[in-house]
Amino acid sequence: MLLRQPNIQGQLTIPKEFLKQIGFDPKHDYFDIELKEDTIILKPVTVEPKFSDEELKKMEKLFNDPANKGKIYSSAAEGLSALRRMMKKKRRCV
Known part of the structure; x- marks a missing residue:
């Protein structure tokens, strides 16, 4: 003791x-x-990270894409949801 x-x-x-x-x-x-x-x-x-390094790189690429510039979301949750949808669209296009 x-x-x-x-x-x-x-x-x-x-x-x-x-x-x-x-x-x-x-x-x-x-x-x-x-x-x-x-x-x-x-x-x-x-505690496991919420996103993998690969996912974070994809998000950063989408974030820096001029096509996504100027978009405003009412909450962080809404922005994250939109980012996830964009990631899925990119995955389908590849």
């Missing part, structure tokens, strides 16, 4: 040895934090 005192903001430091033992990569992994009665449970998780 290891006894740790939280800092003034309530944060705790998890020892590097513990993180190594569970294969935790601080650059890519996160913790899912759950409270069950009087116990805090930390589960390491890896």
Whole structure:
């Protein structure tokens, strides 16, 4: 057992040895934090990117295409939806 005192903001430091033992990569992994009665449970998780590098390159190409210049969308979701439709059209044309 290891006894740790939280800092003034309530944060705790998890020892590097513990993180190594569970294969935790601080650059890519996160913790899912759950409270069950009087116990805090930390589960390491890896978050996958929403888009692949290939998809991001296609989006950038469409974004920079002069034919798409000046289009305004009422929300980010609407813009993303339009971008996905454009990507599908491009795929069919190739």
